[in-house]
Amino acid sequence: MPGAFFLGFLVFLMAVTGLSALFARDLLASIIMFSAFSYFAVLTYLTMGAPDVAFTEAVVGVVSTTFFIVALRRMKRGSSK
Amino acid sequence: MRELFTEHLIYWLILFLFMLGPYGMIFKKNLVKKLMSMNIMQVAVILFFLALGQKTGGTIPINLPGLIGAEHYINPLPHTLMLTAIVVSLATLGVSLGLLLTVQKRYGTLEEDELLRRMNQ
Amino acid sequence: MKFVRAGALLVVVVMTVVLFIGAGALPAIYNPQSPASTHVSDRYIEKSVEETGSLNFVTAVLADYRGYDTLGETTVIFTAGLAAVVLLRSAQKADSRGKKVPLAKAGKGMSERFGTIVLNTAARFVIPFVTLYGVYVLVGGGEGNPGGGFQSGAVLAIAIIISRLVYGEGAAFNISGDLALILAGIGTFIYAFVGVLTLLWGGNFLEYGIAPFLMSAAEKHSLGISGIEIGVTLCVMATIIAIFDALARKEEVS
Amino acid sequence: MKEQLPALIVIVPLLIALLSPLVAYFSTRLLRGLGLTAAAVSFVSAVGALGHALTKGPWHYYFGNWAPPWGIEYVIDPLSGLMAVLVSFLSLVVLIYTDSFLREEGWLKQGIHYALYLLLTAGLLGMTVTGDVFNLYVFLEISSLSAYGLIASGGYKATVSAFRYVLVGTVGASFYLLGVGYLYAITGSLNMADLTVRLQPLLDSQAVLIAMVLILVGMGIKMALFPLHGWLPDAYTYSPPAAIPFIAGVMTKVMAYVLLRYFFFIFGVLNGFVPLVLEVVGWIAALGIILASVMAIAQSDFRRMLAFSSVAQVGYIGLGLSLGNMFGFIGAVFHIINHAIMKCCLFLVAGGVKWKTGEHLIEKYAEMSRRMPLTMGAFLLGAFSMVGIPPTAGFFSKWYLILGAIEKDLWIYVVVIILSSLLNAIYFFRVIEQAYLKKAPVAEREKFVEDKKPELPATMLVPIVVLGACILVVGILNEPLVSNILLMAFPGGGL
Numbered sequence: 001m002p003g004a005f006f007l008g009f010l011v012f013l014m015a016v017t018g019l020s021a022l023f024a025r026d027l028l029a030s031i032i033m034f035s036a037f038s039y040f041a042v043l044t045y046l047t048m049g050a051p052d053v054a055f056t057e058a059v060v061g062v063v064s065t066t067f068f069i070v071a072l073r074r075m076k077r078g079s080s081k
Numbered sequence: 082m083r084e085l086f087t088e089h090l091i092y093w094l095i096l097f098l099f100m101l102g103p104y105g106m107i108f109k110k111n112l113v114k115k116l117m118s119m120n121i122m123q124v125a126v127i128l129f130f131l132a133l134g135q136k137t138g139g140t141i142p143i144n145l146p147g148l149i150g151a152e153h154y155i156n157p158l159p160h161t162l163m164l165t166a167i168v169v170s171l172a173t174l175g176v177s178l179g180l181l182l183t184v185q186k187r188y189g190t191l192e193e194d195e196l197l198r199r200m201n202q
Numbered sequence: 203m204k205f206v207r208a209g210a211l212l213v214v215v216v217m218t219v220v221l222f223i224g225a226g227a228l229p230a231i232y233n234p235q236s237p238a239s240t241h242v243s244d245r246y247i248e249k250s251v252e253e254t255g256s257l258n259f260v261t262a263v264l265a266d267y268r269g270y271d272t273l274g275e276t277t278v279i280f281t282a283g284l285a286a287v288v289l290l291r292s293a294q295k296a297d298s299r300g301k302k303v304p305l306a307k308a309g310k311g312m313s314e315r316f317g318t319i320v321l322n323t324a325a326r327f328v329i330p331f332v333t334l335y336g337v338y339v340l341v342g343g344g345e346g347n348p349g350g351g352f353q354s355g356a357v358l359a360i361a362i363i364i365s366r367l368v369y370g371e372g373a374a375f376n377i378s379g380d381l382a383l384i385l386a387g388i389g390t391f392i393y394a395f396v397g398v399l400t401l402l403w404g405g406n407f408l409e410y411g412i413a414p415f416l417m418s419a420a421e422k423h424s425l426g427i428s429g430i431e432i433g434v435t436l437c438v439m440a441t442i443i444a445i446f447d448a449l450a451r452k453e454e455v456s
Numbered sequence: 457m458k459e460q461l462p463a464l465i466v467i468v469p470l471l472i473a474l475l476s477p478l479v480a481y482f483s484t485r486l487l488r489g490l491g492l493t494a495a496a497v498s499f500v501s502a503v504g505a506l507g508h509a510l511t512k513g514p515w516h517y518y519f520g521n522w523a524p525p526w527g528i529e530y531v532i533d534p535l536s537g538l539m540a541v542l543v544s545f546l547s548l549v550v551l552i553y554t555d556s557f558l559r560e561e562g563w564l565k566q567g568i569h570y571a572l573y574l575l576l577t578a579g580l581l582g583m584t585v586t587g588d589v590f591n592l593y594v595f596l597e598i599s600s601l602s603a604y605g606l607i608a609s610g611g612y613k614a615t616v617s618a619f620r621y622v623l624v625g626t627v628g629a630s631f632y633l634l635g636v637g638y639l640y641a642i643t644g645s646l647n648m649a650d651l652t653v654r655l656q657p658l659l660d661s662q663a664v665l666i667a668m669v670l671i672l673v674g675m676g677i678k679m680a681l682f683p684l685h686g687w688l689p690d691a692y693t694y695s696p697p698a699a700i701p702f703i704a705g706v707m708t709k710v711m712a713y714v715l716l717r718y719f720f721f722i723f724g725v726l727n728g729f730v731p732l733v734l735e736v737v738g739w740i741a742a743l744g745i746i747l748a749s750v751m752a753i754a755q756s757d758f759r760r761m762l763a764f765s766s767v768a769q770v771g772y773i774g775l776g777l778s779l780g781n782m783f784g785f786i787g788a789v790f791h792i793i794n795h796a797i798m799k800c801c802l803f804l805v806a807g808g809v810k811w812k813t814g815e816h817l818i819e820k821y822a823e824m825s826r827r828m829p830l831t832m833g834a835f836l837l838g839a840f841s842m843v844g845i846p847p848t849a850g851f852f853s854k855w856y857l858i859l860g861a862i863e864k865d866l867w868i869y870v871v872v873i874i875l876s877s878l879l880n881a882i883y884f885f886r887v888i889e890q891a892y893l894k895k896a897p898v899a900e901r902e903k904f905v906e907d908k909k910p911e912l913p914a915t916m917l918v919p920i921v922v923l924g925a926c927i928l929v930v931g932i933l934n935e936p937l938v939s940n941i942l943l944m945a946f947p948g949g950g951l
Contacts, residue, residue: 004091004232011094011128018098018121022105022114034117041124048131049141049155051348052260053163057127059356060171063442064120066363070450071178072113075185092225099634100218106623107210119623122630129634133641134243136234142259143348144251151244152234157259158243159640161268162590164260165275166633168352168438169597172282173626175445176604179286180619182449187612200616224666228641241644241654242525270519270528274582274594277470281575281598284477285605288568289615380564384477387571391474394467407463408520 003047010044027072035065091132099125112184112191116177123170127163134159255420256427261350265427269408272430273393275352276437280390283441287383290448325368332361340435351431355438362439363446379447382440389436396429461508462517462530464501465540466582469494469547473574480567488555491570495548498581502544505585506537510944516587524587524647531587531648535789535945539584539713542793543706546800547577550702553804553919556811557698569609573699576602580710589636590646592714593629596678599710600625603703610696617690624677624687632674638667652722659728668733671718679711681737681774682744685767692763697807700759704766705800709792712773716788720947725780738778742872745771749879753886757816758806761883762799765842768876769795775869776857783860786942791853794930798838798850801923805835808912808920818887823896828911832891834924839884841927844877849931856938 017040021033038061045054102122106115134156140148142157185191188199229236250262264272339347340354362377377385397408405412410426411419472494479487508515514533518524532540551573558566579599586592604625608618640646642663643654658664673684680688692704723730745768752764769791776788808831809824810816825832841850854873861869911917930937 008091008094011091011098014124014128015094015098015101018101021117021121022101022109027111027113030114030117034120037121037124041128044128045131048128048135049139050131050134050160050163050260051141051143052258052350052353053127053131053160053167055348055353056164056167056356059353059360060167062360063356063363064171064174066360067175067178067445067449068113070446071182074182074449075191089225091231092228093222096218096221096225099630100214100221102630103217103627104214106627107214108207112619115623119626122627126630126633126637129637130640132231133228133236133238133637135232136239137232138234139239142247144257144259149248151247154247154259156239156243157246157263158646159238160260161263161271164264164352165271165590165594168275169278169594169629172278172597172601173622175282175441175449176285176289176601177619177622179290179445179448180604180608180615180622183289183608183612183615184619187615196616200613220669221666224638224662227662227666228638236641237644237654238641239644242646243644245526266520267522267526268528268590271591271594274591274598277474277575277578278594278597278601280474281572281601281605284568284571284575285601285608288565288572288605289608289618291564380477383564383568384481387474387477391471394471394474397467398471401460401463406518406521407460407467410520412521 007044007047010040010047014040014044031065031068031072034068035061038065092129095125095128095132098122098128101125110193112181112193112196115193116174116181119177120170120174123166123173127166130159130163130166252420253423254427255424258348258350260348261427264350265430266410266423269430272434273390273397273408276390276393276434279441280386280437283383283386283444286445286448287379290451321368325364329361329365332357332364336361340431351434352438354431355435356442358435359439359442359446362443366446366450377440377443379444379451382444382447386437386440386444389433389438389440392433392436393430394433396426396433400426458504460517461501461505462515462532462585463519465498465505465544465585466530466578468497468501469574469581470578473571473578476571476574477564477567480563480570484563484566487567487570491551491574492548494574495544495551495577498577499541499544499548502537502540502581505532506534506541508532509534509537510941525645525650528591529587529647530585532585533945534941535713535717536585538789538793538941538945539710540581542796543577543580543584543710546706546796547573547702549919549922550705550800550804553701553807553916554698555915556913557696557807565609569606569698572602572605573702575599576606576702576707580706583710584713587648588646589639589648589651593633593636596629596632599707600629600678603707606699606703607691607695609699610694613690614694614696617687617694621687621691624684628674628677628684630674631670631677635667635670635674638663638670642667648717648722652724655722656727659723659730664723665729665733668718668723668729672715672733672737675711675715675718679708679715679773680767680770682740682748682767682771685744685748685770688767689760689763692766693757693760697803697810701800701803701807704762704803705796708766708770709773709796712770712777712788712792716777716785716792719777719780720785724947731780734778734780737774738866738869741771741774741778742869744768745775745872745876746879749876749883753879753883755883756818758809758818758821758887759803759816761818761887762802762806765880765883766795766799768880769799769842772853772857772873775873776860779857779860779864779866779869781860781863782946783856783863785860785946786938787853787856787858787860789942789945790849790856790934790938794841794849794853794927797923797926797930798841801834801838801920801927802842804916804920804923805831805838808916811916812912818890821887821890822894824891830911830917831920834920835891836888837924837927839888841931843881843884847928847931849927849934852931852934852938 017037024030042054042058102118105118139155142154254262254266256262336354336357339349400409403412410423413422509532517530519528579595582595677684748767752761755761773788776784841848844851844854
């Protein structure tokens with residue numbers, strides 16, 4: 001199955017972006033890496049032949065990134081530093 | 082090599098992603114990052130289920146005219162289940178971000194050590 | 203403390219190794235003969251077009267065969283909206299206790315306008331298209347396209363969020379947080395009400411085929427599916443807006 | 457509508473919950489009425505369904521009329537019926553009690569509280585009566601999310617503990633879901649009855665072992681089995697008194713029920729790797745009982761003491777599960793019932809004292825027996841039952857657990873149960889001593905002598921007294937309960 005290599009590569013990319021989201025110093029960078037993670041998740045779902053799930057993950061990725069950014073904005077504003 | 086890929090490696094990668102969740106939750110001190118590792122864990126479960134439904138010679142589970150028979154389509158059940166799981170992950174994310182905002186507002190920090198120190202004051 | 207961390211790391215590593223070894227016992231990926239691909243799924247693929255009238259098997263399973271799960275899923279979203287709103291509200295206790303705030307004034311979004319001319323103009327173009335697309339996703343869901351109530355609701359919510367982000371609280375295209383919460387409840391209620399109707403007609407919960415209409419079974423099922431999809435759309439849209447509103451709400455000065 | 461009873465158990469509270477924000481906007485009084493009606497209808501349906509299951513055998517209800525491996529079914533057998541009756545009964549009782557705490561709040565807060573509470577009820581009921589492992593996950597999430605919301609509404613400290621609970625709880629749910637994934641991978645089915653059949657030839661496979669461990673860890677986190685209990689003490693201590701009796705009383709118990717369901721009904725206690733896993737569970741549970749009891753002695757906050765005692769009591773249920781024989785099963789289920797009622801009652805008392813005096817510290821309980829005689833009477837029954845003094849219910853579940861341990865020649869468990877009863881006696885005696893024997897300081901005393909209405913208002917007092925009476929009734933009626941229901945519930949039961 002030739003798709004297997006591509007699939008493996010995509011999951012590997014997910015692991016990389018996920019790790020860098022966890023290890024990024026800056027929270028904003030972390031959130032951006034997290035949305036990249038979400039994007040690769042969409043690609044992986046598409047490769048796995050699940051358009052419905054991919055579509056849902058795409059919109060959920062947008063919404064959750066928005067939530068994160070809005071929350072981050074509030075947190076920065078409220079922080080003592 | 083190809084056998085390894087098709088049979089184990091994808092599961093391994095997925096399970097690695099899955100265990101990234103507990104790892105991040107234990108070792109990352111920032112609460113936002115804990116939240117992210119929780120989300121990564123949920124995505125890994127979704128990938129796991131979708132991987133179960135894969136089928137050689139199967140296409141996406143939408144009826145095509147003239148293509149009849151179960152062997153031509155990917156199993157739709159995991160997709161359905163995972164739609165639910167994605168929605169659950171979004172719901173959990175919303176609630177926990179709300180919690181984080183409240184914590185931040187009261188204690189002024191999201192670093193775990195600092196938070197524990199301020200809570201005990 | 204170091205010791206505890208080392209112990210935790212050990213536990214995580216051991217679990218990872220155990221899971222890796224255990225993966226060997228799973229049926230190989232891509233195997234058409236695996237139990238997951240042979241036991242239950244065949245009926246969904248072969249019968250769903252005639253039994254439910256939906257060309258998309260995922261929609262058929264989601265909204266019909268396992269429609270009760272989806273009711274639960276919609277409820278989960280609604281619950282999340284409730285939880286997010288209650289905890290951000292109880293944080294700002296300064297709110298008038300026991301007093302009834304008129305719904306129109308209840309939700310105050312971000313107060314400052316941070317739209318520039320480019321953003322404003324872009325938003326004016328983007329929002330109608332996003333909205334249209336959301337409606338299209340809802341309508342096209344059963345017709346063999348991916349998508350359905352949940353995706354449609356999320357896309358519609360994104361349109362409203364864009365408008366809120368660009369125009370601020372004064373956006374014409376806006377739903378306030380409390381109203382959104384009530385709407386979300388109504389949306390899920392529409393879903394559940396379809397089930398209650400089938401109960402009243404004498405069938406089991408969510409048994410669309412029982413409807414006393416002059417239609418074929420497949421048509422009744424697709425009617426039922428559209429009914430619940432509308433409920434899901436409303437609930438998801440309203441909940442996302444409610445959570446967004448709760449997160450973005452500026453603290454009232456007390 | 458008679459044939460729709462299993463659906464009504466869950467659907468009615470769910471429907472009212474969905475409408476509560478809307479109803480609350482117009483009238484909070486109407487909301488109260490509707491909420492009580494919903495809980496009552498759910499309770500009546502559960503009783504009806506249990507009656508049917510006992511007389512005519514298990515009741516299968518197909519959603520959308522799709523036959524089981526394809527659709528979702530509800531199964532009311534004696535065990536799930538009994539659990540449904542227990543959950544809906546406690547939900548109704550606590551809902552009456554809740555009223556006094558909410559009266560002062562605004563419409564939005566009341567509406568959301570009722571919605572979350574009823575959703576929690578519906579979620580837990582759905583978990584007990586479902587016959588589908590994925591549907592169980594969905595309802596697990598409904599109940600968890602509503603519990604997060606309820607706990608978090610208790611102030612700032614509660615939000616920190618609620619956040620921890622969200623993280624840990626989501627890990628638990630994800631582990632559970634991954635376990636379901638393993639089961640699905642090797643059997644291709646999600647229906648419990650179907651799984652049982654299809655797992656039979658596969659029970660020696662490693663995948664089943666891993667699925668078992670994943671489900672055990674996931675549910676262990678949710679039920680606060682000993683090393684996984686970290687989220688519980690804070691969550692119970694800081695959450696608002698209007699919600700915690702139900703959460704503390706029922707939630708962990710439903711999770712324990714799910715484990716019983718898996719190990720006794722789906723995997724089968726004697727097959728494959730199950731005895732091995734259960735043995736580990738047994739040792740961990742025994743250790744947890746002792747350690748958590750010792751921790752409970754060290755607490756000065758009444759609610760925190762109850763929280764640690766909960767961890768210990770969940771250990772008893774784990775012990776009964778691990779015994780894997782009939783007495784163990786009866787002891788575990790009986791203890792689920794007892795502990796749900798006792799813990800609920802004790803938290804109601806704690807909330808009542810807080811309502812009266814604003815205090816949770818044990819040392820402030822001085823002379824409480826004179827100020828609130830009925831409430832403290834119920835507390836005394838609950839405490840006796842926790843310790844295991846004969847006419848109360850707690851004695852009998854321990855008795856069956858000991859019988860089960862003796863049958864398997866595990867004398868160490870007998871020692872653990874007796875030792876922990878002693879520890880229970882120590883920490884409850886501290887409170888009893890304060891409430892009945894100590895004299896209050898003079899300043900405090902003058903305050904309550906002036907108090908014209910010493911007891912709690914009726915809406916709070918009645919639930920407390922009812923639950924106190926339940927402890928006695930369950931204890932006295934233990935024989936018919938065991939022989940008519942619990943023996944029927946045992947897999948392949950009825951002897």
